[in-house]
Amino acid sequence: xxxxxxxxxxxxxxxxxxxxxxxxxxxxxxxxxxxxxxxxxxxxxxxxxxxxxxxxxxxxxxxxxxxxxxxxxxxxxxxxxxxxxxxxxxxxxxxxxxxxxxxxxxxxxxxxxxxxxxxxxxxxxxxxxxxxxxxxxxxx
Numbered sequence: 007x008x009x010x011x012x013x014x015x016x017x018x019x020x021x022x023x024x025x026x027x028x029x030x031x032x033x034x035x036x037x038x039x040x041x042x043x044x045x046x047x048x049x050x051x052x053x054x055x056x057x058x059x060x061x062x063x064x065x066x067x068x069x070x071x072x073x074x075x076x077x078x079x080x081x082x083x084x085x086x087x088x089x090x091x092x093x094x095x096x097x098x099x100x101x102x103x104x105x106x107x108x109x110x111x112x113x114x115x116x117x118x119x120x121x122x123x124x125x126x127x128x129x130x131x132x133x134x135x136x137x138x139x140x141x142x143x144x145x146x
Contacts, residue, residue: 007040011033011055011142013032013139016031016134016135017132017134026130033060033068033072035055043102043146048110051110051144051146052132058144071120074121075123075124078126080097082097083099096104119130131140
């Protein structure tokens with residue numbers, strides 16, 4: 007599992023002209039799932055994201071109560087080492103990835119994080135205003 011975590015002053019996801027998820031200050035998380043990820047991987051990643059000390063004064067979302075916007079992003083597993091057209095073979099198929107993205111979101115909520123999401127398998131417009139900018143790549 008891979009996550010790109012960015013600090014934002016606001017972020018939103020729009021699908022077919024409708025805002026389906028939006029937050030103010032907090033974290034935008036682009037989440038990718040690969041074939042060997044599991045429920046345990048999703049829960050561990052949720053803990054790492056929630057406790058990541060990336061916010062002002064080296065604080066975490068767990069400490070501040072910051073909101074989290076989670077967007078499924080299979081393209082995090084794109085491989086373009088052999089040319090200009092990425093291969094997506096390392097990305098888990100939707101039937102595997104969707105339940106794990108849901109589990110990641112639920113694990114964040116169980117920890118008390120206010121979470122909004124994009125819409126799985128939809129064409130999403132993701133807007134964000136990055137703070138810092140501070141961006142971290144997490145990989146399990």
